[in-house]
Amino acid sequence: MRLASGFAGDDVVAENPLVRKLRAYSDLDSDDMARLEELCVNVHCIEPRCDIIGDGQRPEHNNLMLEGWGARYKDLPDGERQIVGFLIPGDFCDLHVTLLGKMDHGICALTRCRVAYVPDQLLTRITSSSATLARAFWRSTLVDEAILRSWVINNGQRDAVEAVAHLFCEMHLRMTNVGLVRDHQFTVPVTQQDLGDALGMSMVHTNRALQNLRAESLIQFAKKELTILDLDRLRQRARFDPSYLHLRRE
Amino acid sequence: MRLASGFAGDDVVAENPLVRKLRAYSDLDSDDMARLEELCVNVHCIEPRCDIIGDGQRPEHNNLMLEGWGARYKDLPDGERQIVGFLIPGDFCDLHVTLLGKMDHGICALTRCRVAYVPDQLLTRITSSSATLARAFWRSTLVDEAILRSWVINNGQRDAVEAVAHLFCEMHLRMTNVGLVRDHQFTVPVTQQDLGDALGMSMVHTNRALQNLRAESLIQFAKKELTILDLDRLRQRARFDPSYLHLRRE
């Protein structure tokens, strides 16, 4: 299977993104991988700027992102929107949220997305048939939590330029992890408004932080394509420590 | 069993805090509750300002807070500290983090704490013997994640006064949930420095935000005791919506 993302250059890249992602945390045998493929049969397309699942809804299945980017968001009473997470291929939107009942935030598509609807029973069947996979899912939720902690730090302790740089470093690793980075370049299909909503700053100031990073020759960012010109210096600028992502390489 | 916290007024309050907490999410039968009690046998005392588990350590057991307050924190290269979570009785410090290997943040005691060391095998044995408990643990980790999202919003979109008010509303509900609130009053054993570290603001400004809330007759806060004078107005001021905590009442 070859994804339409335009990055499918070799077999590894063309793999199922969920498989790619989980292999970063655990060794999977071919049975495990086959089981993961099973999860991705019921695939739907979502148009950009449409909700994959809205705030307050009760999901009937788990949404698994196969292609495209999404954003977790929360709309506030005063009309502001905070983005609390970006979703890329291989990410579950709402793993086990059926346990909680209602969603306490929404998830919307930033691009046209391909999303697999995974029934709860299928998920429980698969995790109970493979302890490895059960652990791999656990690990991925723990990493999601670690990412959230790093976002709290981002909004709390870093200035504008550091915050943008840090987010780019994080997305660079996560995208690499699912094989979507080529020559230090990858798609970041967000507007500067979205970036600001994620980092808790205004669009104007986000723009100036980006210009700052460009002026220092650390990145290029145009037409939703991000190129990292000097990874080491970018990470220094962001005070980025990749350990919270718990990837086996790095 | 009667906790030494000084709040043990009736039998319900005197219950194991873990039992109290999980009953907010799920119906537990007496077997389940007995199993939870089993988790709390190996209890240790931690002195204030000591690490319960340090950044980078590999935990050999799960730490369960039985009494006292703790803080998740991350020290940054420049000497700043960001607190990314408060731990109160009934909270697991590092549930399943053994799956990830190293801790990516530290947890320190804010007061003298009583902490149960729960071996991994015991935890897995108990969750596999009761589907209800397995689900209850899942739910509590999902709520932890929801709390983190609200902290991102706190640091991103709210001004100083709102942020403090929101944190107090959250702690009020969480403390109520484990029976540690009496007459709208409960212990919040943090310094204004700690508060600032949690909210991403300076101690001086935290102080001014507190004075603001006091001037509006919304709270009293002295000697680590917080009294909520007008819950409705405090929640309005904080734009607090309790649904993210997914408690069955509220």
Added chain:
DNA sequence: CGTTCCCTTGACACCGATCAACTCTGGTGG
């Protein structure tokens, strides 16, 4: 070829950081 969305730039106001000094409290020891 005009509309729309997104990016960019400048001016200005303000929130919150920083620095510094002072108070208050509780604890310790003479």
Added chain:
DNA sequence: CCACCAGAGTTGATCGGTGTCAAGGGAACG
């Protein structure tokens, strides 16, 4: 009993980062 001290809280003055407002530019698209 008092002197001293350390930690926490409080206050005022000043500075800088960021938000806000407003206007203009550029690219994609029908």
